[in-house]
Each structure stands twice: as structure tokens, then as C-alpha cells.
Amino acid sequence: MALAAAVTADELYHPILNTNPAHPAGWPIRVIVSSQTEARHNRALWAPTHLISMRAPGSRLLSMIELPPERHLELYFGDTTDPDEPDAARPEAIDAAFAFVDRLPEDAHLLVHCLRGIGRATALTLGILARYMQPEEAAAALHALRPEAKPNRHVVNLCDTAIGLKGKLAKQALRFPAKVWKPAKS
Numbered sequence: 479m480a481l482a483a484a485v486t487a488d489e490l491y492h493p494i495l496n497t498n499p500a501h502p503a504g505w506p507i508r509v510i511v512s513s514q515t516e517a518r519h520n521r522a523l524w525a526p527t528h529l530i531s532m533r534a535p536g537s538r539l540l541s542m543i544e545l546p547p548e549r550h551l552e553l554y555f556g557d558t559t560d561p562d563e564p565d566a567a568r569p570e571a572i573d574a575a576f577a578f579v580d581r582l583p584e585d586a587h588l589l590v591h592c593l594r595g596i597g598r599a600t601a602l603t604l605g606i607l608a609r610y611m612q613p614e615e616a617a618a619a620l621h622a623l624r625p626e627a628k629p630n631r632h633v634v635n636l637c638d639t640a641i642g643l644k645g646k647l648a649k650q651a652l653r654f655p656a657k658v659w660k661p662a663k664s
Contacts, residue, residue, distance in 0.1 A: 490510065490523070490524060490587075491508035491509065491510065491587040491588075492508070493506035493507060493508050494506065494507035494508075494509070494607070494619050494623075495507050495610060495611070498610055500609070500610050501579075501580070501582070501610065502580050502581075503582060503583050503584045504584045505579075505582045505583070505584055505586055506584070507606070507607065507610060507619075508586060508587050508588060509587075509588045509589070509590060509603060509606070509623065510524055510526070510587075510588075510589050510590070510623070511589075511590045511591070511596065511599045511600055511603040511620075511623055511624050511627075512589065512590075512591045512596065512599065513591060513592065513593075513594070513595055513596050513599070514531070514533075514539065514591050514592065514593045514594070516591070517543065517589060517591040521543045524543075524587075524589060525543075525587070526543060526545070526587045526588060526589035527545075527549065527583075527585070527586050527587045527588075528545070528549045528550070528578075528582055528586050528587070528588045528589070529543055529545055529549065529550045529551070529588070529589050529590075529591070530550075530551045530553065530575060530578065530588065530589070530590045530591070530602065531550065531551070531552050531553065531591055531592070531593075532553045532554075532555065532590075532591070532592035532593065532598040532599060532602065533552070533553075533554060533592065533593040534554070534555065534556040534557070534565050534593065535554045535555075535556075535565055537593050539552075539593070543589070551574065551575060551578040553567075553571045553574065553575060554571075555567040555568065555571055555598070557592070557594060557595065557597050557598055557630060558632065559630060559631045559632045560632070561632055561635075566632060567598070567630075567632060567633050567636055568636075569636055569639070569640065571636075572602075572605065572633070572636045572637055572640045573640065575602055575605075575606070576605075576606070576609065576640065579606055579609075590602055590603050590606070596624065596626075596627065596628070597628055597629060597630035597633075598630050598633055600620060600624055600627035600628065600629045600630075600654075601629035601630040601631075601632075601633035601634045601637065601651070602633055602637065603620055603623065603624075604616055604617065604620045604627075604629050604634060604637065604647065604650070604651060605633070605634065605636075605637025605638075605640070605641065605647065606637075607619050607620060608637065608638075608641055608643065608647050609641055613643055613646040613647045613649070613650045614650055614661065614662055616647070616650065617647075617650035617651070617653060617654075617659075618659050618661075620654075621654070621656060621659040622659070625655075625656075625657070625659075626655055627654050627655060628654050628655045629651045629654055631648070631651060634647060634648050634651040635648050650662075
């Protein structure tokens with residue numbers, strides 16, 4: 479317990495980029511990606527300044543982190559990979575997430591989480607990363623953040639389309655889950 483109390487937010491939220499001129503405020507991508515259960519259990523330790531929560535319509539956030547509405551984006555879509563399902567993610571959700579990220583200040587500590595598993599959270603995080611680095615670099619960074627990631631394919635496809643990567647991000651998502659990350663062979 480004493481070790482956990484000694485950990486600071488800066489130690490938990492390692493910047494992925496030293497500089498990020500592509501972000502409006504230069505945010506260096508300080509992010510944790512998790513499930514709701516992990517977020518709830520670690521809310522005091524992680525103490526994010528900003529939060530993106532994904533959950534299916536009709537579900538509830540249980541004892542979550544209290545942040546003002548301008549610092550907490552709630553997205554409502556299920557974990558389905560079928561784009562024709564009524565609760566499937568839509569492009570508007572990805573646009574809202576990217577707009578939220580664009581408003582983050584340089585010193586933001588972002589927590590991205592979803593209810594039931596980590597598929598949507600890791601997929602959206604992969605999309606966020608891919609806005610600032612090449613798809614393979616984004617996938618390697620996601621693996622470093624969350625080695626057991628298994629990004630929701632539909633959400634990844636929406637991110638891929640929104641960024642204009644023409645399937646390159648979706649191709650990287652197929653490499654998950656991976657115990658050890660190896661650069662792709664050309």
C-alpha cells in the first residue's frame with residue numbers, strides 16, 4: 479500500500495510523445511486505457527483530469543470519477559462489431575471523441591474506459607494515437623499501454639475512416655492481441 483500512495487499522476491501518465499505539434503495545445507498523449515471496473519477501483523490513484531467513458535445505451539456508470547461535464551465525454555454505443563446493430567458505434571461518436579481530445583490542455587491526464595471489457599476503449603485509444611503517429615507506431619504504443627488489448631474492429635474501422643488511413647489502422651488492429659509486439663514485416 480505504501481508504494482501505491484507514493485506514485486504520482488505524472489508517473490502513471492507517461493507522455494507518449496515528447497512534443498506533439500499536431501495537437502492544438504501540444505498534448506503529448508498522457509493516457510490510461512481501462513475497463514470501468516479498473517477505473518472505478520483506481521479512480522483515486524489515477525486521478526485523471528479528463529475522462530472518456532463508453533457504454534451501451536441504457537447502462538449505468540457505477541461510482542465513477544467525478545469530473546465537471548466539460549472534462550467528461552460520455553459516448554453511448556455497444557461493444558458490437560456489426561455496424562448494422564442498433565447500438566453500434568457511429569461516426570458521430572468518433573468525431574465527438576476526436577473533438578474532445580482536440581480541446582485537451584497540454585498537461586491533461588486522459589483516462590479512456592468502457593463498460594464490460596476493454597474492446598471499445600482500446601479501439602478508440604488506437605484511433606487517438608493514430609492521429610499523431612503512423613498506424614504501426616500507434617499500434618505499438620497501444621500495446622505498450624495495454625498489452626492484452628483486443629480493439630473492437632468496428633470502432634477501429636470508424637477511426638480509420640475518420641482519419642483517412644484507408645485501412646492501414648484496421649490492418650494494425652488485426653495484430654492484437656499480442657503477447658510481444660514485433661514490428662510488422664514489410
